[in-house]
Amino acid sequence: MIEVRDLRRTYRGRLGRPAVDALRGVSFDVAAGQRFGIVGESGSGKSTLVRLLAALDTPTGGTISFRGTRIDGVPERRLKFLRDELQIVFQDPMGSLDPRMRVRDIICEPLKRRDDERLAELLDAVGLPLDAASRYPHQFSGGQRQRISIARALAPDPKVLIADEPVSALDVSVRAQILNLLADLVERYELTLVFVSHDLSVVRHVCDTVAVMRRGEIVELGDVEQVYQQPLHEYTRELIAAAPTLRAALARFQEG
Amino acid sequence: MTTAVKRRTPTLTAGAVLVGLVVLVALVSFIWTPHDPTRVDAAVRLLGPTGDFLFGTDKFGRDLVSQIMVGARTTLYVGVVAVGVAALIGTPLGILAAMSPRWLGEFIMRVNDLVLAFPALLLAIMFGAVFGASTWTAMVAIGIATVPSFARIARSGTMQVMSTEYVLAARAAGRSRLVIARRHVLPNIAGLLIVQSSVSFAIAVLAEAALSFLGFGTRPPTPSWGRMLQESQELLAVQPRLAIVPGIAIAVAVLGFNLLGDGLRDRLDPRLAGRR
Amino acid sequence: MTVLAVRGLSVSVGDTELVKDVSLEIGAGERVGLIGESGSGKSLTASAVMGLLPEELDVSGSVELDGRQLLGMPERELSRLRGRAMSMVFQEPMTALNPSMQVGKQVAEVMRLHRTNQDPRAAAVDLLDRVRLPDPRRAAKAYPHQLSGGQRQRVMLAMALANNPSLLICDEPTTALDVTVQAQILDLILANTQGSALLFITHDLAVVATVCERVLVMYDGQIVESGLVLDVFTAPQHRYTQQLLASSDLESTDENGRLKTVSHD
Numbered sequence: 001m002i003e004v005r006d007l008r009r010t011y012r013g014r015l016g017r018p019a020v021d022a023l024r025g026v027s028f029d030v031a032a033g034q035r036f037g038i039v040g041e042s043g044s045g046k047s048t049l050v051r052l053l054a055a056l057d058t059p060t061g062g063t064i065s066f067r068g069t070r071i072d073g074v075p076e077r078r079l080k081f082l083r084d085e086l087q088i089v090f091q092d093p094m095g096s097l098d099p100r101m102r103v104r105d106i107i108c109e110p111l112k113r114r115d116d117e118r119l120a121e122l123l124d125a126v127g128l129p130l131d132a133a134s135r136y137p138h139q140f141s142g143g144q145r146q147r148i149s150i151a152r153a154l155a156p157d158p159k160v161l162i163a164d165e166p167v168s169a170l171d172v173s174v175r176a177q178i179l180n181l182l183a184d185l186v187e188r189y190e191l192t193l194v195f196v197s198h199d200l201s202v203v204r205h206v207c208d209t210v211a212v213m214r215r216g217e218i219v220e221l222g223d224v225e226q227v228y229q230q231p232l233h234e235y236t237r238e239l240i241a242a243a244p245t246l247r248a249a250l251a252r253f254q255e256g
Numbered sequence: 257m258t259t260a261v262k263r264r265t266p267t268l269t270a271g272a273v274l275v276g277l278v279v280l281v282a283l284v285s286f287i288w289t290p291h292d293p294t295r296v297d298a299a300v301r302l303l304g305p306t307g308d309f310l311f312g313t314d315k316f317g318r319d320l321v322s323q324i325m326v327g328a329r330t331t332l333y334v335g336v337v338a339v340g341v342a343a344l345i346g347t348p349l350g351i352l353a354a355m356s357p358r359w360l361g362e363f364i365m366r367v368n369d370l371v372l373a374f375p376a377l378l379l380a381i382m383f384g385a386v387f388g389a390s391t392w393t394a395m396v397a398i399g400i401a402t403v404p405s406f407a408r409i410a411r412s413g414t415m416q417v418m419s420t421e422y423v424l425a426a427r428a429a430g431r432s433r434l435v436i437a438r439r440h441v442l443p444n445i446a447g448l449l450i451v452q453s454s455v456s457f458a459i460a461v462l463a464e465a466a467l468s469f470l471g472f473g474t475r476p477p478t479p480s481w482g483r484m485l486q487e488s489q490e491l492l493a494v495q496p497r498l499a500i501v502p503g504i505a506i507a508v509a510v511l512g513f514n515l516l517g518d519g520l521r522d523r524l525d526p527r528l529a530g531r532r
Numbered sequence: 533m534t535v536l537a538v539r540g541l542s543v544s545v546g547d548t549e550l551v552k553d554v555s556l557e558i559g560a561g562e563r564v565g566l567i568g569e570s571g572s573g574k575s576l577t578a579s580a581v582m583g584l585l586p587e588e589l590d591v592s593g594s595v596e597l598d599g600r601q602l603l604g605m606p607e608r609e610l611s612r613l614r615g616r617a618m619s620m621v622f623q624e625p626m627t628a629l630n631p632s633m634q635v636g637k638q639v640a641e642v643m644r645l646h647r648t649n650q651d652p653r654a655a656a657v658d659l660l661d662r663v664r665l666p667d668p669r670r671a672a673k674a675y676p677h678q679l680s681g682g683q684r685q686r687v688m689l690a691m692a693l694a695n696n697p698s699l700l701i702c703d704e705p706t707t708a709l710d711v712t713v714q715a716q717i718l719d720l721i722l723a724n725t726q727g728s729a730l731l732f733i734t735h736d737l738a739v740v741a742t743v744c745e746r747v748l749v750m751y752d753g754q755i756v757e758s759g760l761v762l763d764v765f766t767a768p769q770h771r772y773t774q775q776l777l778a779s780s781d782l783e784s785t786d787e788n789g790r791l792k793t794v795s796h797d
Contacts, residue, residue, distance in 0.1 A: 041710035042681070054428050076432070083430030096421035100443040110429035142570070152425065171569035171735055176779035176791035183790065198710065205782040205791070242715040246765065246781065249741030253762040 001067060001160060001192050002030040002053065008061035009048050022048040024216040025062065032159075035186065035193040037207030037224060039200050039239070045216040046196050050164045053194065054088055055079055066160075083110065087153035091165035093145035097137040103148055104133040110155045122151040125188075126181060143174035147181065154185065161186070162194045167202065179206060200239055204228050212236045268519025271454075274512025282328035291319035293326045294477040311501050314484070315491060320498070323479040324505050330480045331461050331509055334395050338460040339453050341399025346406025347449060351437055353407065354414035365411065368404045376401030376463055377470075384472040391464075391480075394473040398463045402456050409452045413445035447520070454517030458510045465506050481506050533560045535698045535729035536581065541593035543576050543585065550589070551576050552753040558729040560698065563722075565740035565761070566733045567776075568750030574733050577750070578701050581731075582620055583610045598698055616646045619692035623704040625684035629676040635687045636660065636672025642694040659690040663720055682713035686720070693724055700725055703733045718743055737780050741765060749773045 009023040023045045030036045040046040051057040052064060055071045064072045071082055087110065090096035097106055107122055108114050123130055126147040137145055146166060153161055163182065167175040183206065186193050197203050203210050203224065210227050212220040212235065220233040231237045296316040305312045311320035353364040380397035387393050417423060417440060426436050467473035468482030476483065481502040488498035536558045543551035551573040558564050568574045579585045581595050583602060595602040597618060602610065614620075622628040630638055639659055640652035649655045660668035663686040676684055685705060692700055702721060706714035721730070722743060732743050740747055740761065747764050749757040749772065757770040768774045778784070778792035785791055 041712065051424075056424060056427055076430075080430060083428065088425065088428045090421045090425060092421055096425050098422040098426075098440050098444070101439070105439075109426060109431065112430070149425075152429070156429075172737065172780040173569060173776055173793060176793045180790045180793065201782050205785075238712060242712040244715070244718070244736075244738035244742045246738045246741055246777075249738055250762060250765055252742075253760075 001032045001034070002194075003065040003068075004028050004053075004062070005064075006062040007049070007052060007059050007064060007072075009045075009052060009057070010060045021216050023052070023059070026213075026216070026218055027062075028211055028218065028221060030160075030192060030194060032192055033190065034209060035195065035207040037203035037210040038194065038196045038213060039198065039203050039210055040213035041198055041239075043215065044213040046213055047164065049213075050088065050162055050194075050196055053162060054086060055082055084156045085158050086160040086162065087156065087158040089146070089149050089153045089161065089163045089166045092169055093142050093149055094137065096149055097145060099137055101136070102133065103128075103135055103137065103140075106137070106148060107133075107151045107155055109152060118155065122154055125154060125185065126151045141174075142170050143177055146170065146174075146178050150178075150181065150185070154189070157189070158191070160192045160194065162196070164196045165198065166195075168198065175202075182206065199243070200228065201243060201245070212239065267515050268523060271512050271515030271517070271519050274508055275516050278328050278509045278512060279332065281325050282332050285322075285325035285329055289319075289322035289325050291322045293318060293322035293479050295319075305497075312497055314487060314498055320484075320501050323484060324481070324501060327479040327481045327484065327502070327505065328509075330391060330474055330478060331464065331506075334391060334398070334464040335457040335460045335513075337395040338398040338402060338463075339456050341396060342402035342406050342456060343449065343453060345400075346403040347410045349403070350407040350410025350412075351414045351441055351445075354411045354418060355433055355437060355441075361411075365407070368407045371400070372404035374401070377466065380463070380467050381470075381472050384467075389467075389472045389475065391474045391478065394464055394467045395460075398460045398467075401463075402460065405456065406449070406452055409448050410445060413448045414441050417441045417444045451517050451521045454513050454520055458513035458517070461506065461509050461513065534558070535560050535562075535598060536731070537594075537596040538577075538581065539594040539596075541577065541580060541595060542591070543573070543580055544590050545588055550753050551580065553593075554750075554753075554755055556748055556755070556758070558699070558731060560729055561727055562746065563725065563730040563732060563744045565744035565747040566731060566750060567735060567737060567740050567747060569735055572750045573753040574750045575703055578620065578703050578731065578733055581699075582614060582618065582701065583607075584620075612646070615642050615691075615697075616648065616695045617697055618699040618701070619695070619697045620701040620703065621685070621688050621692050621705045623707050625681065625688045625708075626676060628688055629684060631676050634673050634675060635679065635684075636674075639672070639687065639690050639694060642691050646695055648695045655694075656690070659694055660687070662693070662724065663687070663690045664716075665690075680713075682709055682717065685709060685713075685717055689717070689720060689724070697728060699729045699731070701731045701733070704735070705732075706739065707734070707736070714739075737765065737777065749776070 005027050007023050007026045011020045011022055013019040026045070026049065038046050038049065048057070052059050052072070055074065058073050062072070063070055066082055066086065071079065104114070104119060107119055111118065119133060120130060123132060128144065128147050128151070132140070137148065140148065166182065167178050170178060179202070185191065193207070195203060195206050207224050209222065210224040211218045212227065212233065214235050220227055220231065220236045227236060228240065231240060290310070295318060311324070313319055349364060349368070353361040376398060379401055380394055383393040383397045423436060423440055426440055464473055464480070465482030465485065468480045469486040471486070474480035474483055484502035485499055488495070488502070492499055534557050538554060538556045541551060541554040542549060554577055556564070566574045566577065576585070580591050581602070583605070585591060591603060593603065597613065629635065636653070636656045639656035643649040643652040643655055657668050657672050660671050665671040665683060665686050671679070671683070679687065705721070706717050709717060718739065732740065734740055744761055747758065747761045748755050749764065749770065751772045757764060757768065757773045764773065765777060768777055775792070782791065
């Protein structure tokens with residue numbers, strides 16, 4: 001489905017600041033139907049990677065192909081097929097919805113026309129009431145806003161969904177609901193999922209494959225259980241050890 | 257936090273009342289004024305306030321109240337046209353500068369700086385010298401001189417909007433730049449522009465008064481607050497009333513639009529409006 | 533010895549009660565967690581203790597620090613306590629620091645303000661060393677934007693600890709940080725608050741369990757459950773706590789592989 005080869009992106013330095021190598025040669029494949037996780041901390045290059053995968057930015061080097069067609073450095077007017085087949089759910093459910101647009105217009109944006117029938121279908125799919133359509137984003141809770149964002153991404157009936165930290169701005173209880181919703185939708189619409197997160201335990205729950213990124217490079221890539229249980233790279237081990245878990249924390253009391 | 261704290265805005269109310277007063281006076285002047293504001297009558301020249309002439313008359317015997325009322329029209333007319341010219345040229349220019357490649361944006365803004373560096377009054381005087389001084393040359397000159405402030409505010413607002421995720425989402429949805437500018441940028445910078453309009457309106461009113469005072473604006477006999485001031489000059493020592501009345505009118509209008517602008521700024525500021 | 537005693541604290545705006553009858557006590561050297569989701573009133577509770585609530589909000593009840601009543605205390609006296617007897621670390625260190633002032637000076641100023649140190653400048657460098665900023669002498673001369681998020685939070689912590697406060701409030705101090713940095717900051721907080729009372733606010737159950745011994749669960753402005761971390765997290769009594777625990781556990785799922793959720797949306 002997606003083929004990435006030796007992808008590089010350097011941001012030119014401005015005002016005497018040094019240039020930043022956000023991506024230094026990244027390669028991987030995402031197969032149809034796969035749930036592909038990308039884990040990394042800030043500065044790992046995962047956000048840059050998302051933009052490049054969605055052809056919202058142009059790489060400095062390397063190639064990206066979508067279903068065999070190159071999408072890197074291609075002008076917008078020749079990307080229509082990609083816009084219909086690949087959609088993004090962003091991290092910040094407030095920031096990614098235009099505050100001055102009604103939910104109806106937000107969700108229909110990828111369709112480029114009003115389609116009430118489709119709108120009703122989408123609202124239903126993400127578990128929002130019909131009357132949500134005429135309201136504005138600020139009238140919803142964080143979790144509901146993320147549902148709006150997901151409905152918009154599903155509007156053109158895409159084959160690939162990129163979720164960029166879709167739950168990191170949400171409360172724990174809402175996080176579970178959104179993760180379940182995503183899982184349902186991926187199953188129902190047979191989506192290929194690219195799930196980006198800083199949290200390996202979330203990726204472990206959602207994905208089957210994971211790429212661990214650090215400083216613009218993939219340091220480890222493989223089956224998610226395998227990577228989680230037997231991390232090969234030093235950094236992956238560090239990442240797993242650093243994340244606090246309830247089990248480990250409670251064990252501290254039980255020992256003492 | 258889900259509690260929206262209602263912001264009390266006395267500034268907004270005061271501004272709206274003052275501006276409303278000027279508009280009302282201008283509207284009434286179309287159907288009724290106490291006297292013909294342009295009628296010269298030596299018999300009643302330089303009268304003090306009486307029952308018939310509420311604020312008295314000027315050196316030609318024209319009624320001050322009627323002149324102020326019709327002058328309000330000129331004032332608003334100038335403001336609307338000047339701000340209209342500035343907004344219609346400045347806004348697209350600013351949006352274009354923000355959305356085009358870096359070099360083009362920089363170029364537009366440097367040209368903009370050049371215009372900004374050019375004194376508005378000088379521009380108006382040049383226009384007046386070339387085309388003959390009139391309310392029109394004053395309006396257009398003031399408008400052009402105000403273009404840069406609109407371009408600047410539109411550019412900074414657009415850049416802010418362009419950096420949001422919802423624009424990124426619109427791009428991922430396959431929206432063209434033009435559609436993004438119309439559907440996302442314009443509605444989100446409208447507040448900034450309204451505030452800028454209001455403040456520019458105040459500046460335009462002052463500029464027109466200054467130009468008319470200098471003789472480069474509204475020509476006689478059309479009543480204008482600025483020209484009333486100018487005509488009062490020679491009699492300032494003996495009849496200060498002739499300067500005070502239009503002076504207060506100008507102050508009320510300028511203050512009104514400034515307060516309105518400040519009040520709207522508080523009300524429409526995206527950072528404050530964004531509070532849940 | 534009780535450091536902080538809050539009794540019957542309520543915060544309201546107009547007719548809406550945002551915090552309802554909250555009572556809690558923290559002793560010296562005790563670390564208490566306050567958990568709940570956004571909008572549950574946990575940050576409001578912290579602001580009420582610090583006397584930092586917006587004026588539009590009405591507060592009632594009692595907040596005692598070292599036996600002194602803080603509610604109704606004049607702002608001048610309160611500001612003398614803030615940064616000295618009690619201090620706070622916020623979620624976003626970038627907005628809590630002055631962007632146009634060297635961080636060393638900002639740390640020194642906290643001590644200069646309260647005249648607690650003869651040589652604030654040197655003490656500031658010591659403090660930056662204590663929060664393990666690499667090369668503290670040079671770091672002291674840096675401006676906030678020249679530091680990383682984690683480093684900024686270390687500076688915030690140095691400022692908060694500068695006058696050895698008896699109460700330290702941390703409001704989601706690691707939420708904006710990377711996991712690996714979060715672990716280091718949590719260690720720092722643990723190591724440096726041995727004698728103080730710590731009120732730790734977060735929505736992350738694992739973080740609370742790592743840092744605190746006792747925990748208070750807040751829901752809809754009320755404390756619905758409290759007790760030892762081990763007890764509350766292994767045998768939750770209130771329905772909300774039970775659901776919160778269930779939905780945060782990514783390893784236990786229902787028969788369809790779905791997570792357990794709290795149903796109140």
